[in-house]
Amino acid sequence: MIDVVVIGAGQAGLSSSYYLRREGVEHVVLDANPGPGGAWRHRWPSLTFGGAHAIHDLPGLKLGTPDPHEPASQVVARY
């Protein structure tokens, strides 16, 4: 049985999902986009990762050191 539905698979939704999972709460994460990453998926291609202000790691998953020349939309969606 699903106890919680998280709307949005951006940073907030993914972080919520991490803690729900850690507490053993059955849940699903839904998003209107075809994949996770939230608003970052829609950044214009010329915004490279190195040109963004940087992002905090999601809980439990290090971002690492992405290529600063790669579009931020690709880096974060893959992450």
Ligand SMILES: Cc1cc2nc3c(=O)[nH]c(=O)nc-3n(C[C@H](O)[C@H](O)[C@H](O)COP(=O)(O)OP(=O)(O)OC[C@H]3O[C@@H](n4cnc5c(N)ncnc54)[C@H](O)[C@@H]3O)c2cc1C
């Ligand atoms: C131009 C720009 C540059 C930015 N640069 C940075 C930066 O350098 N560093 C930084 O930390 N932050 C930056 N931000 C802010 C960053 O976008 C947010 O911090 C982050 O995306 C917030 O994550 P979120 O999960 O709260 O929301 P979002 O990323 O907006 O995710 C919300 C998700 O919910 C989904 N959703 C909403 N309603 C529904 C619904 N009814 N049904 C299904 N799905 C739904 C949406 O499709 C979306 O995927 C920038 C923002 C902008 C606009």
